[in-house]
Amino acid sequence: MLAVHEVTKRYGTIAANEDVSLVVRSGEVVGLLGHNGAGKTTLVNQVVGIARPDSGSITVDGLDAVARPEQARRHCAVQAQASVPIDGLTPALAVELVGRIRGGNKADVRGRAAARFERLDMTAWKDRPTDKLSGGVKRLVAYCLAVAVPTPVVVLDEPTNDVDPVRRRLLWQEIRREADSGAAVLLVTHNVHEAEHAVDRLVVLEGGRVLTQGTPSQLTAGLRDRLRLELRSSPGRRPAPPPGVEVNDARDGLLNATVSADDAEHVMSWARAAQRNGEIETFAIQPASLEDAYVQLTAAVAEEAAG
Numbered sequence: 001m002l003a004v005h006e007v008t009k010r011y012g013t014i015a016a017n018e019d020v021s022l023v024v025r026s027g028e029v030v031g032l033l034g035h036n037g038a039g040k041t042t043l044v045n046q047v048v049g050i051a052r053p054d055s056g057s058i059t060v061d062g063l064d065a066v067a068r069p070e071q072a073r074r075h076c077a078v079q080a081q082a083s084v085p086i087d088g089l090t091p092a093l094a095v096e097l098v099g100r101i102r103g104g105n106k107a108d109v110r111g112r113a114a115a116r117f118e119r120l121d122m123t124a125w126k127d128r129p130t131d132k133l134s135g136g137v138k139r140l141v142a143y144c145l146a147v148a149v150p151t152p153v154v155v156l157d158e159p160t161n162d163v164d165p166v167r168r169r170l171l172w173q174e175i176r177r178e179a180d181s182g183a184a185v186l187l188v189t190h191n192v193h194e195a196e197h198a199v200d201r202l203v204v205l206e207g208g209r210v211l212t213q214g215t216p217s218q219l220t221a222g223l224r225d226r227l228r229l230e231l232r233s234s235p236g237r238r239p240a241p242p243p244g245v246e247v248n249d250a251r252d253g254l255l256n257a258t259v260s261a262d263d264a265e266h267v268m269s270w271a272r273a274a275q276r277n278g279e280i281e282t283f284a285i286q287p288a289s290l291e292d293a294y295v296q297l298t299a300a301v302a303e304e305a306a307g
């Protein structure tokens with residue numbers, strides 16, 4: 001549904017995107033991850049026709065988005081990172097207006113918007129002037145505007161920013177629903193933890209290039225025998241961790257470490273004993289997460305670049 005093939009985009013000497021290829025199929029949510037400046041927004045801008053690739057191709061619903069961006073854009077819903085200026089309107093009116101401009105039938109647009117406001121628990125705000133809404137609610141309204149009419153491709157740039165944790169969950173469900181009804185969803189996010197549970201596949205960009213891509217479980221496969229130990233020391237106590245524990249971070253009484261699966265049993269016994277004798281308050285041993293894999297991957301690239 002969305003196919004990006006060997007796209008390169010330079011700004012002067014900066015290669016914002018270099019040979020980027022990815023595919024988002026109908027029914028899939030694909031997360032685009034990467035540090036600040038990795039090239040995510042540049043890629044999104046080219047998909048929606050705001051920027052033009054120097055080379056490579058992009059097709060949206062089978063249409064050439066480089067040669068005919070205006071045509072391709074009609075098949076694409078976009079929620080940009082910047083907020084949408086809709087002051088003077090209410091969310092319900094703004095969504096209706098955008099839906100009608102985009103060719104939706106009035107009753108359909110209204111019906112879809114009302115159901116979506118309900119599912120996102122936003123009904124209380126739908127008839128309030130938007131300049132009186134909080135930043136998080138405005139962000140949700142921007143999402144509702146983007147998907148006011150159904151499109152084969154949906155591109156979302158940081159849709160969960162500023163949204164409270166409860167509505168963020170509702171929003172992830174809503175995004176999944178969009179894919180389940182047939183859309184190909186490309187989603188830019190910095191929230192690796194949330195993405196792990198909400199996306200089908202991930203593409204990691206670094207320095208404009210695709211560093212890796214795959215399902216969350218493929219990306220964490222290399223860390224299967226690595227577990228994560230997190231513990232909180234008791235006030236004034238700093239117990240030395242046992243052998244086999246690789247400390248990643250230790251400050252303010254919180255320790256984050258990596259433990260090999262083979263050592264997990266003796267680390268667990270040590271932690272239990274330390275808890276019994278009052279050295280630590282709480283501890284948890286968990287499987288390594290996508291965030292661990294992401295940090296490891298990007299750190300390896302940074303080390304390589306530093307020589």
Ligand SMILES: Nc1ncnc2c1ncn2[C@@H]1O[C@H](COP(=O)(O)OP(=O)(O)OP(=O)(O)O)[C@@H](O)[C@H]1O
Binds near residue numbers: 036039042
């Ligand atoms: N219009 C522009 N002119 C010059 N350089 C640009 C322009 N747009 C982006 N860049 C540069 O291209 C690189 C990629 O930027 P981009 O905004 O795509 O990154 P990003 O991954 O979206 O970052 P963030 O997570 O901070 O939004 C950066 O080095 C940025 O400074």
